[in-house]
Amino acid sequence: xxxxxxxxxxxVLYSVAKNAxxxxxxxxxxxxxxxxxxxxxxxxxxxxxxKISHHVNHGxxxxxxxFSGSLExxxxxxxxxxxxxEKVNRIFHTFSDQLKDQSSLSAGDIAAVTGLTNARVGxxxxxxxxxxxxxxxxxxxxxxxxxxxxxxxxxxxxxxxSQLDKEDPLLAFQWLKDEREFHLKINGQIQAEIIQxxxxxxxxxxxxxxx
Numbered sequence: 001x002x003x004x005x006x007x008x009x010x011x012v013l014y015s016v017a018k019n020a021x022x023x024x025x026x027x028x029x030x031x032x033x034x035x036x037x038x039x040x041x042x043x044x045x046x047x048x049x050x051k052i053s054h055h056v057n058h059g060x061x062x063x064x065x066x067f068s069g070s071l072e073x074x075x076x077x078x079x080x081x082x083x084x085x086e087k088v089n090r091i092f093h094t095f096s097d098q099l100k101d102q103s104s105l106s107a108g109d110i111a112a113v114t115g116l117t118n119a120r121v122g123x124x125x126x127x128x129x130x131x132x133x134x135x136x137x138x139x140x141x142x143x144x145x146x147x148x149x150x151x152x153x154x155x156x157x158x159x160x161x162s163q164l165d166k167e168d169p170l171l172a173f174q175w176l177k178d179e180r181e182f183h184l185k186i187n188g189q190i191q192a193e194i195i196q197x198x199x200x201x202x203x204x205x206x207x208x209x210x211x
Contacts, residue, residue, distance in 0.1 A: 043107070045069030045077065046126035049119050052167035053112070054202065055099070058090070060167075061112040062119045068128065071105040077116070080124045089115035121169055140170055140185035142211065144192060147182070149206040157182065160203040164195065171195075 003009045013029055015022035051063035071077070076085040092099040092112045105111050119125075148157045158175055161182055165173035174183040186192055192209045199205045 043068035044126060044128045045071060046124070046128035047071070047077075049116075049121055049123040049125065052119070052121055054167065058092075058099070058114050060117065061092070061094075061114060062116040063094070063110070063112045064125065065110045066105050066107050068107050069126065070107070071113075073103055077125045078127055079116070079119060080126075081120070082118055082123075086116045086118065088113045120166060140172070140187050142186050142188065144184055144186055145181055145210045146184055147208045147210065149208060153205050154180070156203065157199075157205055157207065160199055160205055164198065 013026050015026040017023060045066070046068045047064045047066045049062055049064055053061045053063065055061050071088065071091065073088060073091055075088050077088060078085050090113065091102040091105060092114075093102050094100075094112050099112070102111060116125075146157065146161060148154055161171075161173050161175075161184065165171045165184075170185065172183075172185040175181075176183065184195070186195070196207055196209065199207050
């Protein structure tokens with residue numbers, strides 16, 4: 001069990017619900033294994049931001065994974081990078097594109113929250129140090145220049161790309177003001193097309209991507 005909790009081994013559990021084969025054993029094993037998480041809930045709150053997304057109604061969603069402690073709506077959480085607190089306004093359980101309101105979270109939970117306006121991917125929340133380093137480092141293979149199709153969209157495009165960079169720091173947005181150029185790092189043509197569509201849908205900006 002200790003090796004499993006340290007993610008050194010990964011158990012495989014299964015049953016056949018249609019025939020009721022092994023269902024009781026499976027549930028008992030889940031209780032035996034996951035009850036250890038209750039002890040972590042007694043510790044101080046700590047979590048990590050692993051994703052930022054945007055919702056048409058709720059705005060910025062900060063996706064977090066709790067490693068210890070608990071979290072409730074309207075609770076103040078400390079951001080170690082910013083050295084300041086922000087209030088969690090709402091908590092959502094996410095499934096595909098569906099959001100379900102939650103009143104609280106406990107250790108081991110994964111959810112999306114609103115209210116953490118300045119949070120970025122990789123931020124550690126809470127005063128506790130994480131027991132294990134979380135590495136988000138990957139290296140995009142392409143650098144592209146993004147141009148507005150209309151000259152009057154130059155400044156709005158800079159704002160939009162800055163916003164997307166906050167949601168995904170791997171884009172490594174650069175604004176070369178003397179050359180009036182915007183540069184992004186991406187992983188390929190498909191990602192370029194996705195970003196172009198996001199710029200249209202969210203910011204109403206038509207763009208051209210050049211390698």
